[in-house]
Amino acid sequence: MSDVLLGLAGNPSLPRASVDRLIATADGELAEALAERPDLTRAQVVALAARDEGAALQLAYGGRLTAADVDPVARPLVALALLDERAGPPEWARTLACSGSAELRKKLAACPGLPEDVERALAADPDTGVVAELALRTTSGLLARLAMHPHAEVRQAVAVNEAAPPHVLAALLDGDALPPAQSCRVCQGEPDLAWDYCEGAHESTVHAMRYAALCNPATPAAAATAFAGHPSWLLRRELAARTDLPPQVYTRLAADPDARIRARLADNPVIGEALIRTLAADDDDDVRKQAAHHPAVPLDVLRRLASTVRTGPPPLPRIAAASSDEIAELAASPDSAVRMLPARRSDLPDDIRDALTRDPDAKVVAAVASHPGLTEALLASMVDRRGVHVAARVAANPDATAALLERLARQRPPARKALREIARHPRATAVALVACLDDGRARPVAAGHPALPPAVIAGLLTDDDWEVACAAADNPALPPAEMTRLVH
Template identity: 60%
Template structure:
């Protein structure tokens, strides 16, 4: 019964009176669905929060359904913090929580944007490292981030290196270690006798150290992670970052290889890096030019060619070559998405079916190009273009006649697929299962098509939620052995009102 109430709580056709009844009788699972309802009134939101407490109140606060006037920070502290996080809380709440004995509440406060200066000062001096690290990670005040970059705990510095509000000078200092006093502690040496290296699969259930954490007095693992985050941070000046091109750590060189502001000389050095992870990161980097793209096209290192296929400026001949040797899947590649109208026409007319298939993934093709690709003799090309909006019903039918099950699922995914075609695909003797799942979620599916979809275990819950399913069939599915199907039926707006009322009776 609980799963049915959860589904019913999400039903958009549930009358307001029954929403009130559910608020009074439902369990916590159903409450989360009730909190998501677009038609929840302010009074219902407050009633829901009062019944289920802080967890649901947080949900409502983030959804903008619970104004500050209805929130008591003493009764619903996390809801009050959610409002502060969303910029809708009261400044006095921030001061209250900054002095709260609950560390978890202070940590949550430290992650909130736009805190008053006095609250930032209090949190920066907090006795708990976790609170200060959270402030370093999320503060929107550059001056606070700059202050915390000099914090004596290495964990706080690690957090500051991630923050994009940290000033460039401090990021350079965190990256290189220059200009900063040495950190005095890290999460390892404050817990363990050094030297210490944490086991990757630590058997201690209460251990909070990260896998591979180590310290010999230099806070090695935390400093290394700080450098990783600083290299990843777009505000770190590239001049400082490029100095790590020959660093002995491949993890740092991988971070460097992904930076889109790399100078050409750094790119050339990284293209010859012995670590394939570095080269694959570089392969997807928009900073590299055509010469390096062609060099990396011959690289058989792990993931290099797949990443290269996603490069936004890859030449078409290179794309065709790497696409034959790596699995790309049905995805619109950035280079194809950015192609000009002339290039689209050129690709669509290519003698290479692979290039025609890749351009067929675009969903903004001119009608003439779209229809020509739909008539392509290569099934892979037709399959790629099949979901394109605007394809006439007769063209879709012709695709199914020509290529059969190879294109059926993607034809069924076309938003303009005619109801009759969907019905025919669903009711054939052995319909492709992927096609049934697409039909079950298609807004134009008929009752007959949906009934056929109920025969497939994975399409069944999708069909059970479809509003075109006959009301009596929806009602019958409430008793289905699969709770997922029953919940979907309860959420179906075609569920008879009498059944809605029956499910909400105490």
């Protein structure tokens, strides 16, 4: 019954009186499910927040609780949520900054727009985790001071913060421009990872700090460039992702012996055609795959890559930006792998799209089968010629008619993937949806479809599969009398 109530809590057709009754007894998951309802009245919001802390936090972050609803001393976590949303008064921040709980002070340090006096107090907090959280989040002038903090973890947090001044980030990368850190988690006996180590220079934390600084776009390129030959592949990989380096650095990284660095470089939008061609001819599959995804990859290179790398279903960026003439040229290629490239675009010209539905390669036909604009006759002809190879993609087509969906649902043997698409299709009829209930994975989806007959929905409330029962309870077509019965 608890699973059914969870589904019922989100049902948009649940009568208001039933919502009140659920709120009166709700806690935990049920309360949090109710907090997601967009139709809660003001009185229901306040009552639900009083019932459960988790629900109160959701409501606070959702902008549905106000400062007048919360006592910061009795419910500090909810008060922190409002401060995090800039909806709490400054006095709350001052009160919580004096809390005896380091965890609460740490959450406070993560809140934006804190008063200056509160930030200064948190910067001097005896708990390193609190100071590090402030260093990670603040946008104030305290960042330069925090970069010299004796604990390396605080410095690492500054390196992540994009509001840190460029000269501060450069100093953190260099290491010699700041006084050495005096401690880190590892030398204090609190390593985060099994391979963390410290032999006096806080090596693991310093490495993490440099990694963060190289990832930070505010770090000056001149400071980052020095790491092109660093022994750490992790640092070189993040350097390869930067878009502000001199061309000679990218050329050097393209010859890096580690394929992970070359693959990250191949994904960099600022490298030129010469490097793209070099990386597209790489021996490593992942490097070539990333080169195929580059938005500026030349089409002749992409044609060569089409049959050697797996690029996934979404259209490649270069294909998404291709002109109509380029699309026509690719669609007319004798190579099916090349024809597949434009087939993945859902905005093809009608004549090219329709021609690809008759392609001799079933994979090309399947790629175009879900595109909008196809007539019922074309969709049906694809099913006639290709059967189960295209059934699921046809069923996912937004223009698939109710009759065609019923036909696909009646196929024997059943096309299981097609049933899962039919179960979520807005045009699916009761006949098609009942057929979908025979498939274990389509059943929970079909149970929530509003076109399913009310009597069938009610029968699914006691299904052995909790997902099915929950989806049925969430179905807006569930009879109101059945909803009332479940609540009472």
